[in-house]
Amino acid sequence: MSTVPVLPFEPASIPRVDQVGVEERAVSLGKRSIKKEAKKTGIRLAISMIDLTTLEGKDSEGKVRQLCQKAMRPLPGDPSVPHVAAVCVYPNLVPVAKDALAGSGVKVASVATGFPAGLVPLPVKIEDARRAVAMGADEIDMVIDRGAFLAGDYAKVSSEILAVKDACGEAHLKVILETGELETYDNVRKASHLAMAAGADFIKTSTGKVTPAATPAVVLVMLEAIRDFYLDTGRRIGMKPAGGIKTSKQALHLLVLVKETLGDAWLTPDLFRLGASTLTNDLLMQLVKETSGRYQNEDYFTKD
Amino acid sequence: MSTIVEEKAGRKEAAEKFERERPRLEFGAAWEYAPAPESKDHARLQKRYGLFIGGKFVAPKSKKYFETINPATEEVLAEVAEAGAADVDSAVTAAEEAHRKLWSRLKPAERGKYVYRIARLIQEKSRELAVLESMNGGKPIKESRDVDVPLALAHFFYHAGWADKLEYAFPRHTVSSIGVCGQIIPWNFPLLMAAWKIAPALACGNTVVLKPAETTPLTALALAKICQEADLPPGVVNILPGAGETGAHVVNHPRIRKIAFTGSTEVGKIIQRSTAGTGKRLTLELGGKAANIIFEDAPLDQAVEGIVNGIYFNQGHVCCAGSRLLVQESVADTVVAKLERRVATLRLGDPLDKNTDVGAINSKMQLEKIRELVACGVEEGADLHQSSCAIPAKGYFFPPTFFTGVAQSHRIAREEIFGPVLAVMTFRTPEEAVEKANNIPYGLSAGVWTDKGSKIFKITSKMKAGVVWANTFNKFDPSSPFGGYKESGFGREGGVHGLRAYVELS
Numbered sequence: 001m002s003t004v005p006v007l008p009f010e011p012a013s014i015p016r017v018d019q020v021g022v023e024e025r026a027v028s029l030g031k032r033s034i035k036k037e038a039k040k041t042g043i044r045l046a047i048s049m050i051d052l053t054t055l056e057g058k059d060s061e062g063k064v065r066q067l068c069q070k071a072m073r074p075l076p077g078d079p080s081v082p083h084v085a086a087v088c089v090y091p092n093l094v095p096v097a098k099d100a101l102a103g104s105g106v107k108v109a110s111v112a113t114g115f116p117a118g119l120v121p122l123p124v125k126i127e128d129a130r131r132a133v134a135m136g137a138d139e140i141d142m143v144i145d146r147g148a149f150l151a152g153d154y155a156k157v158s159s160e161i162l163a164v165k166d167a168c169g170e171a172h173l174k175v176i177l178e179t180g181e182l183e184t185y186d187n188v189r190k191a192s193h194l195a196m197a198a199g200a201d202f203i204k205t206s207t208g209k210v211t212p213a214a215t216p217a218v219v220l221v222m223l224e225a226i227r228d229f230y231l232d233t234g235r236r237i238g239m240k241p242a243g244g245i246k247t248s249k250q251a252l253h254l255l256v257l258v259k260e261t262l263g264d265a266w267l268t269p270d271l272f273r274l275g276a277s278t279l280t281n282d283l284l285m286q287l288v289k290e291t292s293g294r295y296q297n298e299d300y301f302t303k304d
Numbered sequence: 305m306s307t308i309v310e311e312k313a314g315r316k317e318a319a320e321k322f323e324r325e326r327p328r329l330e331f332g333a334a335w336e337y338a339p340a341p342e343s344k345d346h347a348r349l350q351k352r353y354g355l356f357i358g359g360k361f362v363a364p365k366s367k368k369y370f371e372t373i374n375p376a377t378e379e380v381l382a383e384v385a386e387a388g389a390a391d392v393d394s395a396v397t398a399a400e401e402a403h404r405k406l407w408s409r410l411k412p413a414e415r416g417k418y419v420y421r422i423a424r425l426i427q428e429k430s431r432e433l434a435v436l437e438s439m440n441g442g443k444p445i446k447e448s449r450d451v452d453v454p455l456a457l458a459h460f461f462y463h464a465g466w467a468d469k470l471e472y473a474f475p476r477h478t479v480s481s482i483g484v485c486g487q488i489i490p491w492n493f494p495l496l497m498a499a500w501k502i503a504p505a506l507a508c509g510n511t512v513v514l515k516p517a518e519t520t521p522l523t524a525l526a527l528a529k530i531c532q533e534a535d536l537p538p539g540v541v542n543i544l545p546g547a548g549e550t551g552a553h554v555v556n557h558p559r560i561r562k563i564a565f566t567g568s569t570e571v572g573k574i575i576q577r578s579t580a581g582t583g584k585r586l587t588l589e590l591g592g593k594a595a596n597i598i599f600e601d602a603p604l605d606q607a608v609e610g611i612v613n614g615i616y617f618n619q620g621h622v623c624c625a626g627s628r629l630l631v632q633e634s635v636a637d638t639v640v641a642k643l644e645r646r647v648a649t650l651r652l653g654d655p656l657d658k659n660t661d662v663g664a665i666n667s668k669m670q671l672e673k674i675r676e677l678v679a680c681g682v683e684e685g686a687d688l689h690q691s692s693c694a695i696p697a698k699g700y701f702f703p704p705t706f707f708t709g710v711a712q713s714h715r716i717a718r719e720e721i722f723g724p725v726l727a728v729m730t731f732r733t734p735e736e737a738v739e740k741a742n743n744i745p746y747g748l749s750a751g752v753w754t755d756k757g758s759k760i761f762k763i764t765s766k767m768k769a770g771v772v773w774a775n776t777f778n779k780f781d782p783s784s785p786f787g788g789y790k791e792s793g794f795g796r797e798g799g800v801h802g803l804r805a806y807v808e809l810s
Contacts (some may be wrong), residue, residue: 039338
């Protein structure tokens with residue numbers, strides 16, 4: 001059984017969110033000027049927070065092994081660049097990633113619970129998660145049943161998260177809200193609290209299969225939910241934006257949101273991750289530029 | 305006996321333990337932003353500036369010059385000519401002639417072209433103007449870059465469009481210009497206030513004599529240069545730096561037909577006395593002590609942003625600043641805790657740094673006034689909350705501050721502080737909120753925060769204030785009229801209503 005107590009979830013007590021106001025605040029934090037040392041530090045931090053992801057039907061052992069190499073050594077020949085936080089794959093490829101990453105410190109994350117729609121019976125979800133953990137996943141990225149959430153069946157959503165959390169055992173649970181399908185910030189805020197109260201270790205914006213995904217305003221709403229939950233309960237929940245994060249500018253913007261909403265404690269891969277498949281090379285390109293003063297040709301960065 | 309003492313000690317210990325272990329957020333040094341200063345080279349400062357009269361920069365007949373400084377460093381930026389009575393007279397003569405011979409006779413569409421050209425030139429020189437504004441006034445570059453300059457040029461663009469359409473603004477009337485307008489503007493938004501004044505005056509066919517504030521003449525003088533570059537006919541715009549005395553010469557000049565003043569209520573009253581019976585038209589935009597009302601059903605995180613924007617924007621040097629916070633008792637503790645955390649993240653410092661949120665206080669005099677009123681708040685028993693941010697050794701800075709436990713009868717709840725100081729008061733019912741909000745001699749602006757649409761309409765319609773924002777604060781647009789009730793002045797600026805002050809209707 002999970003050691004974390006399940007907390008009551010009262011939809012009526014969830015703070016409201018004003019769309020115009022929250023978007024304005026998110027945009028204003030995007031105007032922070034991150035230069036020189038701050039940029040280098042920020043980029044290294046961002047690399048160390050990446051959940052390097054491949055979630056395609058055509059994923060194979062070869063593809064995943066290559067991705068794992070990239071995860072461990074993002075910039076060959078420069079050991080000062082940290083490894084990424086985790087490699088995120090479908091359950092069948094967990095053993096491959098586990099083997100390829102053995103001893104590297106890079107975690108293996110697996111999507112589960114009928115990803116990406118989550119519209120399969122609960123026992124299947126539980127089994128999906130349980131098997132992924134059994135195959136070696138350190139972290140499980142589950143999806144919530146958005147249909148049930150939008151229909152107001154919070155108890156169903158909550159009990160499914162609880163059951164999956166239980167199935168995860170020691171593995172960390174990230175709960176994907178799929179904010180692009182929840183549409184309103186009020187829903188995002190409500191779903192964030194619901195997931196945290198039900199035992200999520202992380203809350204995550206999106207599957208990457210739906211747009212919009214990790215917009216700055218959505219991330220801000222979720223960070224504010226995490227902040228209030230922490231102040232109420234003392235529990236630090238992690239945050240993972242995912243989907244559409246391709247550039248260093250976007251990544252640094254998200255880090256600014258974290259720094260100015262949650263503060264220092266969250267600026268670590270233990271509590272903040274960036275789900276991305278193509279972000280790494282842009283971060284590397286900017287990092288090399290900051291050091292050398294020149295932009296390199298994209299072929300200087302490996303595409304795995 | 306001893307058990308009671310023990311019990312008390314135990315309770316105290318428990319409270320201390322709770323306080324120690326209470327979850328808190330640390331906004332420290334985990335990832336510091338490197339300094340990101342905008343280059344001063346954009347400002348292109350002259351050592352000395354003359355008066356702008358008849359399309360030329362001329363030496364003052366007064367022979368007087370005064371120094372203008374950077375309030376963030378206390379360094380002298382330039383020497384600026386001070387206009388005396390004879391200089392004001394020359395400017396009025398130039399303006400009168402320009403009005404009579406040319407500007408009032410010009411085809412309205414041609415007038416529009418000039419106004420449009422000024423707008424384009426401001427746009428082209430945005431960066432120069434923003435840097436100059438921040439250096440001379442102390443406001444953060446992010447504000448001069450994103451608010452002051454874009455709004456200033458928007459005012460010129462907007463009014464350029466009106467120049468040949470005035471008959472549509474005032475149907476069934478014949479529209480003509482007034483003549484020479486004397487305009488006196490404050491130091492909090494130097495370029496923007498110049499734009500608010502000059503753009504409608506010119507579009508309506510008037511000529512102007514404008515006096516920028518004593519502490520912030522540089523962007524108005526840059527605007528004078530822009531008028532030259534735009535080939536604006538000589539005398540249409542005249543700019544005369546100076547202090548109160550220069551302003552008095554402008555107000556009292558017999559051939560000025562209209563006075564537009566933005567500044568303190570105290571000076572506004574003097575001006576109204578001086579112009580009474582002279583036939584001069586007058587518009588006044590004066591002080592304020594706006595209530596920002598937070599209801600329990602408000603989107604609280606955004607409301608906190610609105611509070612911060614309302615009082616710390618431009619260091620609180622805003623006539624429509626939300627300097628009184630009225631928060632419903634049921635959410636007061638939550639809002640105050642959120643505000644306290646948010647204030648801790650405000651970055652105070654070099655106005656030219658792109659990451660600065662709160663810049664320098666405009667002048668030493670203003671800093672002293674703020675200090676005096678804050679000391680008074682403490683003395684009167686309100687609870688002081690202040691950011692612990694580092695204060696630069698040089699320059700005029702004041703940390704973001706708010707008071708809780710404030711009552712209507714505290715001085716800090718009555719007087720305009722014009723600094724980054726907020727008075728937090730509570731209320732129980734909507735009726736009480738309305739009563740407290742309106743219970744002040746001022747009436748410039750107000751804010752209402754609630755997620756309930758019907759409440760927005762109900763409360764905003766009861767506010768005795770010229771501008772009321774719902775679920776936002778400090779939003780401006782050239783098409784939206786701005787102005788006050790009660791001792792916050794009369795007349796409107798912006799929109800169709802704003803044109804009314806600059807036309808003669810028959």
